[in-house]
Amino acid sequence: QKEVEQDPGPLSVPEGAIVSLNCTYSNSAFQYFMWYRQYSRKGPELLMYTYSSGNKEDGRFTAQVDKSSKYISLFIRDSQPSDSATYLCAMRALPGSARQLTFGSGTQLTVLP
Amino acid sequence: SAVISQKPSRDICQRGTSLTIQCQVDSQVTMMFWYRQQPGQSLTLIATANQGSEATYESGFVIDKFPISRPNLTFSTLTVSNMSPEDSSIYLCSVEGGRGGTDTQYFGPGTRLTVL
Numbered sequence: 001q002k003e004v005e006q007d008p009g010p011l012s013v014p015e016g017a018i019v020s021l022n023c024t025y026s027n028s029a030f031q032y033f034m035w036y037r038q039y040s041r042k043g044p045e046l047l048m049y050t051y052s053s054g055n056k057e058d059g060r061f062t063a064q065v066d067k068s069s070k071y072i073s074l075f076i077r078d079s080q081p082s083d084s085a086t087y088l089c090a091m092r093a094l095p096g097s098a099r100q101l102t103f104g105s106g107t108q109l110t111v112l113p
Numbered sequence: 114s115a116v117i118s119q120k121p122s123r124d125i126c127q128r129g130t131s132l133t134i135q136c137q138v139d140s141q142v143t144m145m146f147w148y149r150q151q152p153g154q155s156l157t158l159i160a161t162a163n164q165g166s167e168a169t170y171e172s173g174f175v176i177d178k179f180p181i182s183r184p185n186l187t188f189s190t191l192t193v194s195n196m197s198p199e200d201s202s203i204y205l206c207s208v209e210g211g212r213g214g215t216d217t218q219y220f221g222p223g224t225r226l227t228v229l
Contacts, residue, residue: 004155034217043117043205043220044156088155100146100171101218105155 003027006089006104015113019076023089023104026070030091030102033065035074038086038106047087048074079111115140115210117221125227126196133192134224136206141186143209146218147179150203159204162189196228 006023013019021035032051036044048063050056056063064073072091076083089104116139126132136145147159159179160168168181182190193200203225207218 006155032217036220041223041225043207043222046217046219049217090156100158100161101156103155103157105153 001026002105003102004089004091004104007107008105010108010110012110012112013079015079015081015111017079017111019079019083019109019111021074021076021087021089021107021109023072024070025072025091025102027091027093027102028070029093032092033063033072034090034101035061035063036088036090036103038088040085044088079109081111081113084110115142115208115219117206117208117219119204119206119221119224121224122222123225123227125229127229128197130196131192131194132196132226133190134204134206134226136189136191136221138187138208143186145183145189146207147181147189147191148205148207148220150205150223152201156205159191193226196226198228201226201228 004025034049035047037047038044048061050063050065053065053067060077062075086106086108088106090101092101118137120135145162148156149159150156158171159174160170160181162168162181162183164183164186178194180192203223205220205223207220210219
């Protein structure tokens with residue numbers, strides 16, 4: 001079993017739709033959670049990060065973490081064609097331990113105009 | 114935020130040859146990371162490179178295959194040695210930083226490698 005599982009998609013939605021992207025994880029040591037966006041032929045770009053359970057909002061993006069269920073989500077409101085990309089969840093353990101990020105496999109999103 | 118550049122952006126190589134990928138950062142950073150992203154797969158950490166010390170390799174990756182140099186705080190190289198088609202991947206370097214401080218990472222644009 002992978003440490004981080006992510007719905008691979010691909011996901012196709014009409015412009016203006018609400019998008020939900022999800023990851024589950026098995027390692028209870030993970031305490032920091034991130035979402036990266038990766039456009040085709042580009043490196044991953046950090047979108048959101050959070051340390052605690054609950055919701056964190058930034059513009060049209062909301063990151064949700066449920067540590068008890070080991071489940072994280074990214075919601076995109078009023079989706080735009082420019083949101084079309086691959087979205088990667090990433091997580092890492094506590095400070096002082098391994099500093100590398102563990103990534104999900106990515107969800108490919110297409111927002112249709 | 115750090116600006117990271119990688120060279121080359123892409124290359125097509127023959128089996129058995131080696132390719133050195135360069136990563137340049139516009140500010141001094143302590144730790145640099147090298148990842149591999151195989152087609153349709155997630156990012157997998159190859160090694161962590163600290164300036165002035167030997168790189169630390171993850172399970173499944175060895176120095177003879179992926180030698181790394183870190184001569185200063187703004188530069189690192191990753192060499193993919195004795196390449197085979199299975200090495201065809203995107204190779205990414207990253208540094209700590211961003212809105213999450215040292216808890217998050219910036220990534221370079223990647224080097225797309227195809228081995229024939």
